[in-house]
Amino acid sequence: MKKRATAKIIFQPSGRRGEVKKGINIIEASRQLGVDIETLCGEKKVCGKCKVRIEKGAFEKFGVISDLGHAGPWQEEEKKFIIPDQKEAGYRLACATEIQGDLLVFVPEESRAGKQVVSKAARDIEIAWDPAVKLYAVTLSSPTFEDPLGDFERMAQGLRDEFGLKDLHIDWYTLRDLPNIIRQGDWTITAAVWMDTEIIKLWPGRIEDYYGMAIDVGTTTVAAYLCNMRTMEVLDTVSMMNPQCKYGEDVMSRITYHMQTPGGLERMSDDIIEGLNQLVLKACEGTYPPKKKMKDNGGKVVKDENDQPVMVEEPEEGKIYLRLEPSDIVDLTLGGNTAMHHILLKLDPQYVGLAPFPPVVHHSLDIKARDLGIKINKSSNVFIMPNEAGFVGADNVCVLVTEKPYKSEQMQLIIDIGTNGELVLGNKKKLISSSCATGPALEGAQLAFGMRAAPGAIERIKIDPDTHEVDYKVIGREAWLKYSKPEEMQTKGICGSGILDVLAELYRSGVIEKSGRFSLNQKSNRFRKNPDNPRQKEFIIAWANETSIGKDVVITQKDIRQIQLAKGALYTGCKLMMRRMGIEKVDTIKIAGAFGTHVAKEKALIMGLFPDCDLENVLSVGNAAGDGARVVLLDRNMREDANWISRNVEYIELTVEKDFEQEFMQAMQIPHMTDKFPHLEGLVPEEVLQQK
Amino acid sequence: MKKRATAKIIFQPSGRRGEVKKGINIIEASRQLGVDIETLCGEKKVCGKCKVRIEKGAFEKFGVISDLGHAGPWQEEEKKFIIPDQKEAGYRLACATEIQGDLLVFVPEESRAGKQVVSKAARDIEIAWDPAVKLYAVTLSSPTFEDPLGDFERMAQGLRDEFGLKDLHIDWYTLRDLPNIIRQGDWTITAAVWMDTEIIKLWPGRIEDYYGMAIDVGTTTVAAYLCNMRTMEVLDTVSMMNPQCKYGEDVMSRITYHMQTPGGLERMSDDIIEGLNQLVLKACEGTYPPKKKMKDNGGKVVKDENDQPVMVEEPEEGKIYLRLEPSDIVDLTLGGNTAMHHILLKLDPQYVGLAPFPPVVHHSLDIKARDLGIKINKSSNVFIMPNEAGFVGADNVCVLVTEKPYKSEQMQLIIDIGTNGELVLGNKKKLISSSCATGPALEGAQLAFGMRAAPGAIERIKIDPDTHEVDYKVIGREAWLKYSKPEEMQTKGICGSGILDVLAELYRSGVIEKSGRFSLNQKSNRFRKNPDNPRQKEFIIAWANETSIGKDVVITQKDIRQIQLAKGALYTGCKLMMRRMGIEKVDTIKIAGAFGTHVAKEKALIMGLFPDCDLENVLSVGNAAGDGARVVLLDRNMREDANWISRNVEYIELTVEKDFEQEFMQAMQIPHMTDKFPHLEGLVPEEVLQQK
Secondary structure, three states, X not given: OOOOOEEEEEEEOOOOEEEEEOXXXXXXXXXXXXXXXXXXXXXXXXXXXXXXXXXXXXXXXXXXXXXXXHEOOOOXXXXXXXXXXXXXXXXXXXXXXXXXOOEEEEOOHHHEOOOOOOOOXXXXXXXXXXOOEEEEEEXXXXXXXXXXXXXXXXXXXXXXXXXXXXXXXXXXXHHHHHHHHXXXXXXXXXXXXXXXXXXXXXXXXXXXXXXXXXXXXXXXEEEEEEEEOOOOOEEEEEEEEOXXXXXXXXXXXXXHXXXXXXXXXXXXXXXXXXXXXXXXXXXXXXXXXXXXXXXXXXXXXXXXXXXXXXXXXXXXXXXXXXXXXXXXXXXXXXXEOHHHHHHHOOOOOHHHHOOOOOOOOOXXXXXXXXXXXXXXXXXXXXXXXXXXXXXXXXXXXXXXXHHOHHHOOOOEEEXXXXXXXXXXXXXXXXXXXXXXXXXXXHHOOOOOOEEOOOOOEEEEXXXXXXXXXXXXXXXXXXXXXXXXXXXXXXXXXXXXXXXXXXHHHHHHOOOXXXXXXXXXXXXXXXXXXXXXXXXXXXXXXXXXXXXXXXXXXXXXXXXXXXXXXXXHHHHHHHHHHHHHHOOOOOOXXXXXXXXXXXXXXXXXXXXXXXXXXXXXXXEXXXXXXXXXXXXXXXXXXXXXXXXXXXXXXXXXXXXXXXXXXXXXXXXOOOOOOHHHOHHHEOOEOHHHHOOO | OOOOOEEEEEEEOOOOEEEEXXXXXXXXXXXXXXXXXXXXXXXXXXXXXXXXXXXXXXXXXXXXXXXXHHEOOOOHHHHHOOOHHHHXXXXXXXXXXXXXXXEEEEOOHHHEOOOOOXXXXXXXXXXXXXXXXXXXXXEOOOOOOOOOOOHHHHHHHHHHHHHOOOOOEEOHHHHHHHHHHHHXXXXXXXXXXXXXXXXXXXXXXXXXXXXXXXXXXOOOEEEEEEEEOOOOOEEEEEEEEOHHHHHOOOHHHHHHHHHHOOOHHHHHHHHHHHHHHHHHHHHHHOOOOOEEEOOOOOOOOOEOOOOOEOEEEOOOOOOOOOOOOHHHEEEEEEEEOHHHHHHHXXXXXXXXXXXXXXXXXXXXXXXXXXXXXXOOOOOXXXXXXXXXXXXXXXXXXXXXXXXXXXXXXXXXXXXXXXXXXXEEEEOOOOEEEEEEOOHHHHHOOOOOOEEOOOXXXXXXXXXXXXXXXXXXXXXXXXXXXXXXXHHHHOEOEEEHHHHHHHHHHHHHOOOEOOOOOEOOOOOOOOEEEOOOOOOOEEEEEEOHHHEOOOOOEEEEHXXXXXXXXXXXXXXXXXXHHHHHHOOOOOOEEEEEHHHHHHOOHHHHHHHOOOOOOOHHHEEEEEOHHHHHHHHHHHEOHHHHHHHHHHHHOEEOOHHHOOOHHHHHHHHOOOOXXXXXXXXXXXXXXXXXXXXX
């Protein structure tokens, strides 16, 4: 009998199932079947986040007989994350487990890549109106035997006579619309002209309002702004998780995925393009009247043939709905870090990950939406922000065109903390940039109970210095633990913005010392040795009965080291850049990104993340990357600024700077700088400050 | 029982068969099954060329029971072409016959759209070397920590430093190749740069030779030239019938097809694009070693698994083969008349066919090959020649950039006779153009036995003035009738270049009179009344036993009128333009197109096709349209000339000129001008000239 080349897989609790090729691992199968499993390390078997449980038994309904023996052999790396009891119960790392036969795979809650809460709303920023795409309406005479001029030349002549637009050309797709639109409008026509040179859309008659989108493609989150291009109004902000997350949480994992997977680059690119199309659709749908349930028809709910209640449009009274279609979007700008930029554009990102990290291209690009597969107006040119360097990308350029340090006298330090830290220092005289390997710890990844900013994540914490008792708050729930029943918390882990809070409180309350080590003077039963690894010490933040995962949520000595490494890298970066610039103090620190929005500034200062600065001059500038994409959408001069920035900000590779390692070791200590911050007195108890 | 919605169709003698939807006509079915049936009128039921015979009987092998009753009802229009006896035998017009059930359809030889013999070889013309696409090779330094410049900027800097190329940008598809090609060549790279601005292809290392194609899209024939862009050498000339011929032989039929058929424009465009791709492939294949049959393997032919002899490459000894792939073609230029231009570009051609005939666009267009679906180098820009007017298109611009009357002191008249006559008159001071509705008669269409220039077509003829006996020559056979057995001739009809010969000989020999009427003084039994229509008189050119169609090939009084109309239109056009220009005589007449190559100049003068000109100044300039596409391929300055021409040649609509009808009536007489041509004496017998 011939052996089957495929195996049937069921994922629980989602119930997704299907046939996959034998020989692939469970992560790959989860991708193919649309199940999200956390893979922070990009299947390198080092993060231990993708634990799953193989169930034994016959699942007749699906013709599946699942058995531990259907999973490939146990791997050395799994020992680190799966204790013998768990192994006995069928636990495996999904990335280390080859599929050799039918399997039913249970994905525990903590291994599921949950929906993220995104907080990337549009900020009020000043933008000058000078978009790349502008509208011009003209009324023309119709052709005669005496004047049989062609349609395009007739329109171009009208636009030249009336608006001084010279040497216009027209995209082929728009040209195809011309003969019928010009007659439909009875020789009155409105043209969308890109950069005063190319006609990219036509409407019969005269219209005034038109629409564009600015999109920030983050490693984790993609945020899009729908704008009225005439009024500059932000009509809607929509966002989603970057669908590439399933190929690895951070930039390097995705580059690795590309290098190890034939067709991987195309797959990741297609996924993000598909994601952008979903965002465009979502933004357009927001301009439609809301659909509501038809309440009744003589007291009875009206149902369709599938027995589903029929939904009807119930527009708000008096409100005018735009009803935009994707083809109404005439301009689109995109920003992202260099790796996201390269992957989206199918540019080989491997050299960005290899010293000396040259990008494939710095300069901005104008690419037809249709070439990219982005389903907006077909003739439109998508503007891709320029890159500064391999690790300082278009997202940083976005931040700079928004904050404009190159026009300021003030010495500014701009910090964008994502998976990587991107730093810019300078003013109108000089600007330097660098990146520092903060790692994902400040975002909550690679920690025992780190997670993304999703419901159930601890985001705020207080530790009583006298009792070491803990109070905390999770995302998705208003009430702190103190005001809740334990089982109401449904805690799952600690998110990025909570990490620094945890560390600051651990230190402030005396649970840990300056060096990061746990204090010998513990006041509660929360401090313990890890049951499975007695050499690892940990502090319990949430007891199992407060969680939805049935386990104590702890922070380990290793976790604390990770955060120390991150903060050390960041601080060292700042300090070495200041040394290069020959300054001792900066006038302003601006923190961009979600981290800046969520973190308490004083806690960051206590932890010594940034150099010396007055607290009131430490500013959070929110999603400046997204704002930057909006700036270049509405003011084309800023596109030139962006290109200027990309070539005139000097990139410094920190790791080859003198004294890098020494500075780094020093910077890992906490609190590094409290003695320099007299205004912080009182925030840190005296006994703590006295510690050696 | 449910009725079948489809019917099985077999075409004979080709044997092609398949299922088609009931309700479509036989022409549509022939298209779907890839059978070529002549449709000169574009299915308007007026040309009678698409006669087919429905067979009765059961064709068990295919499960088809064919019956006359399976064809839709007889149409009024068919009476004109099908006599009662033929009707009885199952003859129908394919375009008038709806399919209502299974049918076996026999396509008689004269209804088959045969393979055309195309004579569009490349002429030696002078072209200055300045192509739009040029190659530049540079050797670069590799990136370091001190110089981590991105790949594109590194290359651009090298090209600027070495060749002064500034502000270069790069097509996205080529950018995607950059990082790996630049490393493959160890930082030496050759770039193809379009118009000094855009990089459209890259090669590792240094290369010198590169390739382009120039294509002339005629209504009937498409001819392509493959050129070495460095040496300007024409490597190959390939051609094919325009695949759109199946939608109608002339421009107006195709415009009508578009207006009457939803999706018709897209279908015609897709067909010609597919045709262009075939030509590109064919030209590339010509650069490969020929494949020859493997003669034997120990005396035995080697066969493959399908029992076909295995073909092997047997390159000529000492010859170096290029082995070009379509992606090696880096530039492509396209010319054609306005309707062909519009249909290829999916621009609505209906207004080109409606007074005052404005085209959608005059100016040249640069369209990405990938947008057009033309499978050459993806990043390449296809150059589309500009149009002068609705009926004087890019093909005429091609002629003008080749002949350059706008740079000459001489007063030139340039005549391009296709289905339409396109005329240009002038010199460096002024140029005017017009088109005249010669109709397809001069190309042999719409005549009783007119056909394209295919094997079996009469192309030369002599008629003895004393006996009215006929001698002739057909395409595809060297020997004249006089030196052949009748059955060797395999005559099928009369082609365009033969028509004028026939008419001149009919007149010279006294078979017809000055007015075009048949003479009363007939000397042979070749003159007769049409058996089916006694009011129609006709002269037998070839007896049935000389033909492959089993019928006498005749020229009718109506045919003669058609040719008179054509020549009258042409002559009137020339004369009215000369009047506009205020001249009585031109210095040179240049005849472009296949017509000019094939027709005997003196015969054209006898017939009064052109105005007064010395015989030695009447020049045939061959396929000047194709040459023009080659000129703009190799000399980009000529692209500017082309655009200048398209807007500075004044188009004159002849039909609204004063005295048009009166001039036209006069010009229909033959011979119109012999008295003005003393040097023609002797060519026309005295007795003929004496006729009133």
